[in-house]
Amino acid sequence: MSDVHQRIDQLVKSNNILLFMKGSASFPQCGFSGRAVQILKACGVEASQIATVNVLEDDEIRQGIKDYSQWPTIPQLYVKGEFIGGSDIMMEMYESGELKKLLAA
Numbered sequence: 001m002s003d004v005h006q007r008i009d010q011l012v013k014s015n016n017i018l019l020f021m022k023g024s025a026s027f028p029q030c031g032f033s034g035r036a037v038q039i040l041k042a043c044g045v046e047a048s049q050i051a052t053v054n055v056l057e058d059d060e061i062r063q064g065i066k067d068y069s070q071w072p073t074i075p076q077l078y079v080k081g082e083f084i085g086g087s088d089i090m091m092e093m094y095e096s097g098e099l100k101k102l103l104a105a
C-alpha cells in the first residue's frame with residue numbers, strides 16, 4: 001500500500017463523516033465544496049461532526065483521493081468508511097431523503 005493510500009485509509013476509518021473538500025467547512029474555497037457542506041448541514045449534521053480535509057493544502061491527497069475512491073473530482077464524502085459520492089450525488093440523495101437516513105444511522 002502506498003504512503004498516501006495508507007494515510008487516506010486511516011482518515012476514512014477514523015472519521016464517521018469525512019468530507020474531502022477545497023477549503024474548510026467554515027470557509028469553502030469552491031462552490032461545489034460549499035454545496036457539499038450545506039447539504040450536510042441541511043441533513044441536521046452539526047459543523048463539529050463534520051471532519052474535513054482541505055485538498056488545496058495537500059497535493060498528494062488531492063491526487064491520492066481520486067485514485068483511492070476512483071472518483072475524479074472534489075468534493076468527496078465518506079460516511080463510516082464508505083465512499084458516498086460528490087456533490088451531485090449528495091444532492092440527489094438529499095432530495096430522496098436517503099442521505100439524512102444514512103447520516104442519522
Ligand SMILES: N[C@@H](CCC(=O)N[C@@H](CS)C(=O)NCC(=O)O)C(=O)O
Pocket residue numbers: 022030032062072073074075086087088089
Ligand atoms: N459534478 C461534481 C462537481 C465537482 C467538480 O467538478 N470538481 C472539480 C472542480 S472543483 C475538481 O475536483 N477538479 C479536479 C481538481 O480540482 O483536483 C460533483 O458532483 O461534485
Ligand code: FES
Pocket residue numbers: 022029030031032
Ligand atoms: S475550484 Fe474551480 S470549480 Fe472548484
